[in-house]
Amino acid sequence: METKKDSIIDQLxxxxxxxxxxxxxxxxxxxxxxxxxxKLGLRYLMIVSTIMFCLFIVTYGDRMIYDDWxxxxxxxxxxxxxxxxxxxxxxxxxxxxASKKNQFKKAKRDxxxxxxxxxxxxxxxxxxxxxxxDKGYYVYGSxxxxxxxxxTALHGLHLLGGLVYWVMTIRKVWNINNINIxxxxxxxELCSIYWHFLLAVWIVLFGxxxxx
Amino acid sequence: MAADSYEDVVKNKExxxxxxxxPQDLYHAKSFWTKYIFCQDAKVIGIQYGLxxxxxxxVGLVSSWLMRMQIAFPGFIPMDxxxxxxxxxxxxxxxxxxxxxxxxxxxxxxxxxxxxxxxRDMVFPYVNMVSFWVFFLAVIILASSYFVPGGPTxxxxxxxPPQAITSGTPGGDGLGIVxxxxxxxxxxxxxxxGGLNYVITVLQARTRGMTLMRLPLxxxxxxxxxxxxxxxxPALFVAGIMMTLDNMLGTSFFMPAIIQFGEKLTHEGGxxxxxxxxxxxxxxxxxxxxxLPAFGIVSDLISVHARKNIFGYRMMVWAIVIxxxxxxxxxxxxxxxAGMNPWFGFFFATTTLIIAVPTAIKVYNWVLTLWxxxxxxxxxxxxxxxxxxxxxxxxLTGLFLGNVAVDVPLSDTYFVVAHFHMVMGxxxxxxxxGSVYHWFPLITGRFLNERLGKIHFWVTFIGSYSIYFPMxxxxxxxxxxxxxEVFEGEAFTYSITGIxxxxxxxxxxxxxxxxxxxxxxxxxxxxxxxAGKNPWKACSLEWRTKDVPPTHGNFDKELxxxxxWAYDYxxxxxxxxxxxxxxxxxxxxxxxxxxx
Numbered sequence: 126m127e128t129k130k131d132s133i134i135d136q137l138x139x140x141x142x143x144x145x146x147x148x149x150x151x152x153x154x155x156x157x158x159x160x161x162x163x164k165l166g167l168r169y170l171m172i173v174s175t176i177m178f179c180l181f182i183v184t185y186g187d188r189m190i191y192d193d194w195x196x197x198x199x200x201x202x203x204x205x206x207x208x209x210x211x212x213x214x215x216x217x218x219x220x221x222x223a224s225k226k227n228q229f230k231k232a233k234r235d236x237x238x239x240x241x242x243x244x245x246x247x248x249x250x251x252x253x254x255x256x257x258x259d260k261g262y263y264v265y266g267s268x269x270x271x272x273x274x275x276x277t278a279l280h281g282l283h284l285l286g287g288l289v290y291w292v293m294t295i296r297k298v299w300n301i302n303n304i305n306i307x308x309x310x311x312x313x314e315l316c317s318i319y320w321h322f323l324l325a326v327w328i329v330l331f332g333x334x335x336x337x
Numbered sequence: 338m339a340a341d342s343y344e345d346v347v348k349n350k351e352x353x354x355x356x357x358x359x360p361q362d363l364y365h366a367k368s369f370w371t372k373y374i375f376c377q378d379a380k381v382i383g384i385q386y387g388l389x390x391x392x393x394x395x396v397g398l399v400s401s402w403l404m405r406m407q408i409a410f411p412g413f414i415p416m417d418x419x420x421x422x423x424x425x426x427x428x429x430x431x432x433x434x435x436x437x438x439x440x441x442x443x444x445x446x447x448x449x450x451x452x453x454x455x456x457r458d459m460v461f462p463y464v465n466m467v468s469f470w471v472f473f474l475a476v477i478i479l480a481s482s483y484f485v486p487g488g489p490t491x492x493x494x495x496x497x498p499p500q501a502i503t504s505g506t507p508g509g510d511g512l513g514i515v516x517x518x519x520x521x522x523x524x525x526x527x528x529x530x531g532g533l534n535y536v537i538t539v540l541q542a543r544t545r546g547m548t549l550m551r552l553p554l555x556x557x558x559x560x561x562x563x564x565x566x567x568x569x570x571p572a573l574f575v576a577g578i579m580m581t582l583d584n585m586l587g588t589s590f591f592m593p594a595i596i597q598f599g600e601k602l603t604h605e606g607g608x609x610x611x612x613x614x615x616x617x618x619x620x621x622x623x624x625x626x627x628x629l630p631a632f633g634i635v636s637d638l639i640s641v642h643a644r645k646n647i648f649g650y651r652m653m654v655w656a657i658v659i660x661x662x663x664x665x666x667x668x669x670x671x672x673x674x675a676g677m678n679p680w681f682g683f684f685f686a687t688t689t690l691i692i693a694v695p696t697a698i699k700v701y702n703w704v705l706t707l708w709x710x711x712x713x714x715x716x717x718x719x720x721x722x723x724x725x726x727x728x729x730x731x732x733l734t735g736l737f738l739g740n741v742a743v744d745v746p747l748s749d750t751y752f753v754v755a756h757f758h759m760v761m762g763x764x765x766x767x768x769x770x771g772s773v774y775h776w777f778p779l780i781t782g783r784f785l786n787e788r789l790g791k792i793h794f795w796v797t798f799i800g801s802y803s804i805y806f807p808m809x810x811x812x813x814x815x816x817x818x819x820x821x822e823v824f825e826g827e828a829f830t831y832s833i834t835g836i837x838x839x840x841x842x843x844x845x846x847x848x849x850x851x852x853x854x855x856x857x858x859x860x861x862x863x864x865x866x867x868a869g870k871n872p873w874k875a876c877s878l879e880w881r882t883k884d885v886p887p888t889h890g891n892f893d894k895e896l897x898x899x900x901x902w903a904y905d906y907x908x909x910x911x912x913x914x915x916x917x918x919x920x921x922x923x924x925x926x927x928x929x930x931x932x933x
Contacts, residue, residue, distance in 0.1 A: 141550045155543035162460045177571040193606035265587035
């Protein structure tokens, strides 16, 4: 059974030498948070990733105040790609619901659909790049161009990483049995959280490029 | 509510429920490859990290020898200015990132965290294994830059643009700088994987009874340093990626409009200062990424070898955390000479000086731990005392340099070289050496030879001071750092060249002593005196393993249950002068732990 944990501040202000505290500490089960290590690990990676994107955004803010900043056009295809990512996230919610209800056939079908949509998104982003290059918006043309290619490439790489985890998820769901059912559900949950995270990152980046 | 007496607690806790930490699925190696090469056991990974870091660290050491030879005896070793700057750059980057960071976090972190928190292994052993091999790849990429046309980058370890990626700078228009940037990016990726393990293992895989406030300070130091790295390394990654794009694709993130050899480059409008901000947003916490594990480890060494509980444990933990937090708001003190709004200078000088408060708390607590302790002058203790002295010296000159008005005239002199080598070079290295003497009996089951160790200690300690103490004087005299040649003349007098020669001889001797240390390790691992279990009579869990050296899975069938902190030394009423963390109260019923 999960027990309620003290906050980090509470834990850091304990007096380990106090006999009353000794009594409590001796039955401490050793965990800091009521969280599975996988979920905490994913949070760790998302924090690192968020810090990285935040730093890029800070440099973006610093760079855009100079005179040579020329805004880039946003092709309509970017909106379509954003919609695809949004739909993927919605489907992942469906997958999670199906997984909770043990409807793995449905989850399997939707997982394949999500993978397909991710590939479409990546191809779509590539087409946007091609479109931009054709119009003469080269990476070295202006700092706004450079950030556009940088942001889309980094986000795309994150999605590729997500696809590796997606393959692992598919494999677990494909070979589902009574033994690995909990692991499969857990993997689906993590994959789903990551996809929502990628959508959130993309919306921030896209919004930034759209309005500046 | 009145606290129960210790005796009541003992009575009520005769039967602590059996272990509830879920057994971990350990990967059991079946072949040589999976046991020693692509191994998932954190202890083996720790040793792999350690050996790789030391191997590349020796390249850094030899680089420093060559640099010193050039400064003291120009022409003795044929070298041009470009090669000198390549040596400077590689020495700096290797020592800070690939030796110290990798050794403290990858080496000691991997070996000690699972053992000290009472876990069988890291929580993600496979990722941990990949982490080492990614680090190894980063080292190979870095080392390969020695063999490309133009050689490695000579931009200085700070890699400031625009000069880092323009021709005229060694490696600036070749592959040297590219390989450096790629290697750093790969290092950050590898470290993120390792850091994932260190953080989550400490947070979630501790054994029963091991609360956060019962963790040995070694674990606190490594844990907090990893959290700092989690925030700081992305800045290096971001700076590295953007500079690579400036270099390879002609973007202008950091590159301003520039004319090179009469020809205007395509870059325009970039901000070199922006790079400096990113670099130092990584660079300053990096100092503490190296220092905090040293702080933690030295606390444990002092406590064990003075047979006394650490003074002010909670303050020590909080000081580590506060120093970690403050380290993120001081970065621009590295950039005073780049010019900034005086109010920023005031802000960063103030925050820098505030760091002295938690740091001083730590120093006082180490000294107070030694006060009236049963001090054994073992090698780990000697190195620990040397660390305290060195850290205080280096820290005090930091107070000088933290002030804008003092920093500006001293910034480009040997005073700065002396300061940062004392505080983040020699001081952490002394801790590393002390901790190798301390934990070698655990890793190999044998002691290191003490006679060789004593020689090693005294040569290293006196040698380091011979190198860096005179450098402060050189700095005050205005001797500039980064100069390829220092001639006698109006600017530099005979005394200065004499001091430089003295420093070089000291550096050669001190460096040579490290080879004696390596010899000691090799010979003692085979023929050293057998240590047996827990030879230092320490309280922490790493000494409570079933086998020495600890085998796969670390502990016996059941994980140890923890009943106390890691510092119950010389407890009044106890039969022995130490009570291990897993000793139940019933076994030491007469001990009055709350009085220690």
